[in-house]
Amino acid sequence: MREIVFDTETTGTDPERGDRIVEIGCVELIDLVPTGATFHRYINPERDVPAEVVRVHGLTGEFLSDKPVFGASEVVEDLLAFIGEDPLVAHNAEFDRRFLNAELGRLGLALIPKERCVDTLLIARKKYPGAPASLDALCRRLNIDLTARDKHGALLDSQLLAAVYLELKGGRERRLDFLDPAEATQAQNQTSQGILEAKASPIRPERPQALGLLSTLEEMEAHRAFVATLGKEPAWSKFLTDSGQKSA
Numbered sequence: 348m349r350e351i352v353f354d355t356e357t358t359g360t361d362p363e364r365g366d367r368i369v370e371i372g373c374v375e376l377i378d379l380v381p382t383g384a385t386f387h388r389y390i391n392p393e394r395d396v397p398a399e400v401v402r403v404h405g406l407t408g409e410f411l412s413d414k415p416v417f418g419a420s421e422v423v424e425d426l427l428a429f430i431g432e433d434p435l436v437a438h439n440a441e442f443d444r445r446f447l448n449a450e451l452g453r454l455g456l457a458l459i460p461k462e463r464c465v466d467t468l469l470i471a472r473k474k475y476p477g478a479p480a481s482l483d484a485l486c487r488r489l490n491i492d493l494t495a496r497d498k499h500g501a502l503l504d505s506q507l508l509a510a511v512y513l514e515l516k517g518g519r520e521r522r523l524d525f526l527d528p529a530e531a532t533q534a535q536n537q538t539s540q541g542i543l544e545a546k547a548s549p550i551r552p553e554r555p556q557a558l559g560l561l562s563t564l565e566e567m568e569a570h571r572a573f574v575a576t577l578g579k580e581p582a583w584s585k586f587l588t589d590s591g592q593k594s595a
Contacts, residue, residue, distance in 0.1 A: 350376045350465070351429070352512060354504040356404040358396050362449035367392035369406050369539060371447075372502030373429055374509045376436075379516055381509050386429040387502040388422050389414040404499040417450045427456075437460065438482050438508050440466035449467040466509060470515050482507060489514040556564045 353373040359366035369392050375384040388441045389406070400408050415422050435441045441461070448458040471480040475488070480537045482504060486493045496503060 348378055349431070349433045350379075350436050351431075351433055352376060352509045353430070353443065354501045354508065355446050356406060356499055356501050357446055358392050358394060358400055360442075362446045365394065366446070367394060368450055369396065369411055369499040370404065371422075371426065372500070372505040373426070374502075375429075375507045376509060376512075381506070384429075385502060385505075386426060388426070390422060396533060402578050405413060420456050423450070423454060423456070430522040434465055435463055436465040436467060438466070438504075438510070438511075441469045449567050452518055465512075467512055471511075471537045474515060482511065485511045485515075489518075550571050 351373050353371065355368050355372075356370040357366050357368055368390055370389050371387070374387040376381045389411060391411050393416060396406060396411065417423055435444075435493045441464075443458050444461065444464050451458055467485075468480055469540060471485055478484070483493060483496070485491075486496075486507055489546070491507060491514070493507070498509065
């Protein structure tokens with residue numbers, strides 16, 4: 348299954364008040380695994396970028412001034428070609444969907460329906476109720492390397508979110524399903540404390556051979572002689588056949 352993880356950086360929080368997208372990044376997944384295909388554009392918002400927002404993503408108006416506008420073919424056409432009709436995965440997806448739809452709406456293009464989006468924030472809150480669910484918090488919880496994340500960045504955050512999404516959907520164990528046998532073996536050997544090997548092993552090992560008779564004929568005859576000394580025939584004797592074996 349193909350999915351697209353995406354993120355945007357913007358001039359603010361409200362597209363209805365004129366805030367615009369300044370960066371968009373996308374990562375292609377096939378069956379939850381990144382393929383290496385990405386889409387990334389910086390975008391001229393055709394307006395100022397407030398200083399408090401620059402502190403978040405580092406993208407100044409000066410830097411963005413020579414970048415293409417959203418309506419340029421190298422942005423909108425290439426973006427729509429990349430995402431196709433596949434599900435879109437985002438953290439706090441409604442925020443990004445609203446901004447993307449505002450840009451598409453200005454151009455008279457079809458909007459992204461809500462049901463097309465997968466929100467990892469909702470998944471995380473359900474999986475870890477009451478726990479912090481920001482991208483940073485999830486990366487720390489899931490041991491995903493954050494050293495490259497000095498500021499927000501649409502492509503970097505999409506790559507981090509792709510790793511988070513994989514973990515939220517089953518993680519390293521599920522990833523083995525998509526490896527060939529040699530790669531899966533290598534991945535299992537590298538997994539700490541042999542957790543995957545233990546899960547793949549049967550709970551109880553099979554016996555090397557079937558059990559034989561529990562008693563020899565001589566032992567059974569001795570047992571019968573002992574039972575005869577008890578007087579009244581025990582109730583359970585009816586379950587014995589002439590050979591001393593339990594009947595079906």
